[in-house]
Amino acid sequence: MRSRAPLAVITAIILCASVSTPQASAHRPPRYAKQPVAVGSGGAVASAEFNASKAGIEVLRAGGNAIDAAVAVAATLGVTEPFVAGPGGGGFMVIYLAGSHRVVTIDGREMCPAACTSQLFIDPNTGMPLPFEEARHSGLSVGVPGMVATWARAVQAYGVRSFGSDLQPAIGVAKHGFTITPNFVQQEQAALPDLQAFTSSRELFLTPAGQPLAVGSTLRNPDLASTYRQLAKHGPTYLYGGPLGTDIAHTVEQPPVWPGTPLTVRPGIMTARDVANYVAKDRAPTHVNYRGLDVYGMAPPSSGGLTTGEALNILSGFRLPTENRTKALFQYLEASRLAFADRNAYIGDADFEPVPQQGLLSPGFAKTRRCLIGDTALTSPVAPGTPYPPYHACRPAAPVANAGHEGTETNHLVVADKWGNVVSYTNTIEQLAGSGITVPGRGFLLNNEMTDFDFAPATPTTHDPNLPAAGKRPRSSMSPTIVLKHGVPDFTVGSPGGSTIITTVLQILLNHIDFGMPLPQAIAAPRASQRNTATTAAEPDFFTSALAAQLTSRYGEHFTEQTGSVLPLNSWIGNATGIDLLPGGRFQAAAEPVRSGGGSALVVNPD
Numbered sequence: 185m186r187s188r189a190p191l192a193v194i195t196a197i198i199l200c201a202s203v204s205t206p207q208a209s210a211h212r213p214p215r216y217a218k219q220p221v222a223v224g225s226g227g228a229v230a231s232a233e234f235n236a237s238k239a240g241i242e243v244l245r246a247g248g249n250a251i252d253a254a255v256a257v258a259a260t261l262g263v264t265e266p267f268v269a270g271p272g273g274g275g276f277m278v279i280y281l282a283g284s285h286r287v288v289t290i291d292g293r294e295m296c297p298a299a300c301t302s303q304l305f306i307d308p309n310t311g312m313p314l315p316f317e318e319a320r321h322s323g324l325s326v327g328v329p330g331m332v333a334t335w336a337r338a339v340q341a342y343g344v345r346s347f348g349s350d351l352q353p354a355i356g357v358a359k360h361g362f363t364i365t366p367n368f369v370q371q372e373q374a375a376l377p378d379l380q381a382f383t384s385s386r387e388l389f390l391t392p393a394g395q396p397l398a399v400g401s402t403l404r405n406p407d408l409a410s411t412y413r414q415l416a417k418h419g420p421t422y423l424y425g426g427p428l429g430t431d432i433a434h435t436v437e438q439p440p441v442w443p444g445t446p447l448t449v450r451p452g453i454m455t456a457r458d459v460a461n462y463v464a465k466d467r468a469p470t471h472v473n474y475r476g477l478d479v480y481g482m483a484p485p486s487s488g489g490l491t492t493g494e495a496l497n498i499l500s501g502f503r504l505p506t507e508n509r510t511k512a513l514f515q516y517l518e519a520s521r522l523a524f525a526d527r528n529a530y531i532g533d534a535d536f537e538p539v540p541q542q543g544l545l546s547p548g549f550a551k552t553r554r555c556l557i558g559d560t561a562l563t564s565p566v567a568p569g570t571p572y573p574p575y576h577a578c579r580p581a582a583p584v585a586n587a588g589h590e591g592t593e594t595n596h597l598v599v600a601d602k603w604g605n606v607v608s609y610t611n612t613i614e615q616l617a618g619s620g621i622t623v624p625g626r627g628f629l630l631n632n633e634m635t636d637f638d639f640a641p642a643t644p645t646t647h648d649p650n651l652p653a654a655g656k657r658p659r660s661s662m663s664p665t666i667v668l669k670h671g672v673p674d675f676t677v678g679s680p681g682g683s684t685i686i687t688t689v690l691q692i693l694l695n696h697i698d699f700g701m702p703l704p705q706a707i708a709a710p711r712a713s714q715r716n717t718a719t720t721a722a723e724p725d726f727f728t729s730a731l732a733a734q735l736t737s738r739y740g741e742h743f744t745e746q747t748g749s750v751l752p753l754n755s756w757i758g759n760a761t762g763i764d765l766l767p768g769g770r771f772q773a774a775a776e777p778v779r780s781g782g783g784s785a786l787v788v789n790p791d
């Protein structure tokens with residue numbers, strides 16, 4: 185059954201949630217419950233799942249800062265949301281450090297092994313790119329995981345507790361178990377053929393008959409508890425250069441294929457040395473000024489910060505707040521269309537490709553793109569612009585081919601602490617259940633992040649900045665974002681959703697900054713995602729809205745309803761999270777009220 189909650193219902197849930205939070209007491213911790221919005225003081229967390237948010241609150245209460253808490257939340261998500269998170273994946277963390285008034289970022293993106301070439305996903309027998317699904321459930325799709333390196337780097341550089349103590353809440357949840365939700369089962373259902381294809385994944389996540397677990401049952405993961413315990417004891421070298429890394433490489437080279445699977449499973453090319461060589465990289469954030477606010481995001485290998493930044497620069501030349509909403513949304517869709525053309529043409533791992541970062545974020549370049557927006561929708565695919573000075577306005581846009589295939593399920597978590605530190609962290613194993621391969625005896629799934637590379641250029645002569653290479657990281661769309669006002673954090677936001685992450689974050693920014701929606705409503709509002717494609721994907725509530733009808737009749741925008749054939753999770757675009765930093769040291773934490781079963785927002789001391 186497909187569940188569809190109209191906006192009125194979503195708003196009612198938000199309002200109820202924000203007035204029914206329990207009273208805080210100085211000594212006794214408040215009784216926390218799953219809710220999409222929480223307001224109060226002492227620190228705040230929002231994530232896709234209740235146990236994970238609670239882990240973050242526990243760490244904040246125990247004296248940890250936002251960075252410690254973010255690691256606790258992420259590690260717990262590895263237990264309770266194993267199909268979208270965990271030590272087998274990677275991600276990007278954007279951090280505001282109150283002590284030094286700086287925004288820093290950590291690139292924990294997965295890396296292609298040393299034996300990786302541009303032919304990674306070319307079938308040697310046919311010379312053609314592998315079908316996506318065949319590439320996905322194979323060892324070839326697995327990149328060296330960057331998740332644990334990110335956690336360790338974050339805690340070592342910016343935390344106030346030890347890496348080992350930040351893993352303790354996750355160890356507890358893995359050991360004692362958690363209750364299987366309808367959303368969990370839907371995810372299992374969606375990834376079923378992949379989970380069924382590997383003996384280790386069947387054992388951990390399915391019934392003996394190879395079927396999804398029952399809603400309401402308890403899942404314990406003693407293997408993951410033990411993995412986390414070893415990491416807590418020995419530190420990240422237990423993985424990078426240690427026995428866990430050897431196990432990961434071995435699993436990739438010889439996936440534990442279930443003999444009855446109809447799937448073709450190819451071995452991968454990762455060695456223990458590849459794992460040992462991995463480093464999470466400190467990178468400068470992207471920055472644009474939008475309507476007087478400083479918007480910080482993630483630089484390459486993510487395309488998130490540059491693409492949202494370019495779109496904001498384009499939009500800063502329009503008067504969105506005072507325009508009628510249809511026109512403002514038309515401008516949003518067109519700015520996104522143009523920014524995506526540039527994203528696809530220019531962005532890859534900047535350690536391997538000359539990505540014109542300055543040009544893409546330059547107001548002069550944005551002007552050359554803005555003037556292409558007229559009275560009717562452009563025809564996609566539109567051509568990329570030229571992000572190099574001098575900037576020549578309004579070159580006509582010629583069509584180009586589009587490439588790429590990204591997942592739709594990741595997770596985004598946010599934490600803010602009482603000292604003023606803020607963390608915005610998107611992390612993932614790429615598709616639901618990643619490659620489908622669980623590391624035997626270790627309790628977690630391996631990513632399929634290498635399929636975020638383009639398998640082949642659009643034409644043999646097109647330069648494609650996102651082809652696989654040894655040591656390279658695939659282009660991502662993850663867009664963890666922190667917005668400062670007068671030099672201090674104003675709010676933070678981020679989302680899962682593959683390439684729709686960029687449009688989701690952009691739409692939430694506009695909803696909140698330009699249209700004045702409180703953050704929970706900005707997150708809950710129906711979404712439309714234009715990514716330089718012929719039609720714009722729209723959630724059912726957007727698709728059927730009067731606004732969509734006006735956008736079509738007045739501006740020639742065309743929409744395709746984002747539908748889930750069986751599963752509601754396919755009809756949602758991005759279960760986002762955010763925190764609004766209110767005056768007087770208070771916070772409004774906001775998670776999804778409905779998408780993906782609703783997320784969990786908590787504050788240390790609820791109002």
Ligand code: GLU
Nearest residue numbers: 591592593660661681682
């Ligand atoms: N792999 C995607 C990216 O890095 C994210 C996957 C998702 O959101 O499902 O952009």
